[in-house]
Amino acid sequence: MYQVKSVDKLIGELNKLPGIGEKTAERLSFFILKNSRENVERLADSLREVKEKVRFCSVCGNITEDDPCRICKDETRDRATICVVEHPQDLFLLERVRQYRGLYHVLGGAISPLKGVGPEDVNIGSLLKRVKQGKVTEIILATDPNTEGEATAIYISKLISPHKVKVTRLAYGLPVGGDLEFADEVTLGEALKGRRDISS
């Protein structure tokens, strides 16, 4: 490496981040070396701060600085609908659509026997508790549209079925703005199955 201990250490630490290879870690380190001390302090501080301040909402499992989180506390939202997502990122993505006004539940992952993630490793228990309180009328399952997300959705829907709550799943279909040509067969099959009447 660079035989300057603290530089090599920084390169090593940056190299541990996802998508940051050794070359990128080196480039970032030299950028940091050139950067002002204040800027680097600010970055180091914000790394620490995020670990100190951010916790998971005790109600929905979303990341937050205050517990419960902003969305769970928001009295203007539809408290009868819960949208279930795998990760906090998914929640924020849905929020950007500005269409959904209900509450959320963040699982923190999907059930995956292959990866050794069982139902007890994701926040399903707390979801069931929310359902049992009796105020929820619809659960929207917005887990990822892949094998694990699908398996998680089926598992949750079966678990909730005795509770007389409507359980829905995000629609499968063609991505808007894409080409039919690039759609895979499974997606196309789902789009056909889920076709909607537009004649009226």
Next chain:
Amino acid sequence: MYQVKSVDKLIGELNKLPGIGEKTAERLSFFILKNSRENVERLADSLREVKEKVRFCSVCGNITEDDPCRICKDETRDRATICVVEHPQDLFLLERVRQYRGLYHVLGGAISPLKGVGPEDVNIGSLLKRVKQGKVTEIILATDPNTEGEATAIYISKLISPHKVKVTRLAYGLPVGGDLEFADEVTLGEALKGRRDISS
């Protein structure tokens, strides 16, 4: 953004790094949120440490924790030859070739009138001082093989010409228009071997 203050702040800080766009900054932030506190502390500490400990060698301008640097202190190296590079990265790249046994001089950049970088903004004065001490017999100019690096090489060779020192330039085995940083070691070795006299 994510409306979690410290998370948004971290995304903003990471976004300032070169080659880290908003999407990557978000991905890194969520990785950091999931990562253990110890790992994140270690990253934050190494950021601080690098700014605290790393300084420039008072002789050659290389990055170092001790002054003078490891190479300048190394009595086994050929003290009659100085290889002039733009950045510390370039020095380490040349070291990896394991062919050059002389000393270095790190300019800290190249002369670029377009970017407002004049001869006084790079470490040329200290190079001249080293030449004037009379122990140097050859200066190898290993600035980048682009317009600015070439201009810097010519400027330095003219400045040194009264001092009866052989001035050589890395051979154009390097791809023209590129950056030294991206050269492979074999090409770099060839370029070292084929260096040409430009002192006349």
